[in-house]
Amino acid sequence: MVGKRVTSQDVAKKAGVSRTTVSFVLNNVPNTQISEETRQRVIDAARELGYVPDAAAQALASRRSQTVGLVIVRSPQQVAADAFLNLMLNGLVVAAQTQGFCLLVDILQPEHKEQDYLNLVRGKRIDGLILAGPRFDDQALQSLQESQCPTVLIGESPSDSFGSVDVNNRAAAAMAVAHLVNQGHTCIGCITNAHASYADAMERMKGYRDALEAAGISFDEALVRWGDFDPESGHEQMLNLLDSAPEVSAVFVASDVVAMGAMAAIAGRGLRIPEDMAVVGFDDVLLSRFLIPPLTTVHLPAYDLGFQAVSLLGQMIRREPPSTLRIRLDTQLVIRTSCGAAVQKQQPVE
16 A cells, blocks of 8 residues: 655644745745754655655646756766765755755766767756766867756866856865875875866865975876776776885875775785875775775765755756855865874864
């Protein structure tokens, strides 16, 4: 027997508020003067009851599809290997359900055609688009901008017409490398999370360079290797770095997933972490704390990145003026034993 459908009245009763308040909160209606405590109570009640707004009724009333698209520009193999992406997807799904959207996920190869974004917008009847991991060289963004489809990038935005949710990748990377410098390392390698065409990869590499120069250490491009989202690239690039620069005593790897491959390469050469090679990662995926040794890493708020992206996109779709189109979330350096320091947590970097 099918259970009774949860209604907004059920949410209102559980949260101890009116149906109007439930509607205002779940639809992110601006200027309602609803306290943050009440807003959170409504969201928690809706989540606990499994409340799903009537998409058909909302679509009929708003003349919208009540569907948002998530586009990931990577190979399917890279998506499968990316543990951080799974954490972020959880936030995207919860936010979409809370606002009454269906989430349509599409994976495009890095060499996708310029029309692919427009095909998603026109052919799949989505109200707005979220693009995860934008690239500097993506010419298709121009056609997407001209389409005037509400769009939020999880990453740096090249246009004022796009919303964006991100962290300060450059400052976070500089914080991680500065920690290695403070541990006494003066020859520090770098393996990026992705190719230089990806905005976050380039920003993290710049942060690595900033920290070295701030410490009076000359930047040496020969100590930089470019990863590719997966452990295999970390393993390959770490072996290359060990062969070409045996003087390196520490490495900053700008992705925990890539760092897992790098750590395996170090161990495979009979070297110890952190005694022979200190390692710092980036992302703080769940597995990082269970590696041997546990990985020191920059914590990124993966869930919040996804949740905030959908929330901002919802405002753009409803044509509600957001307080900002550029949301920047805090990061923290989580110190474990792979860097050779006592376990502690650093102050956040905005």
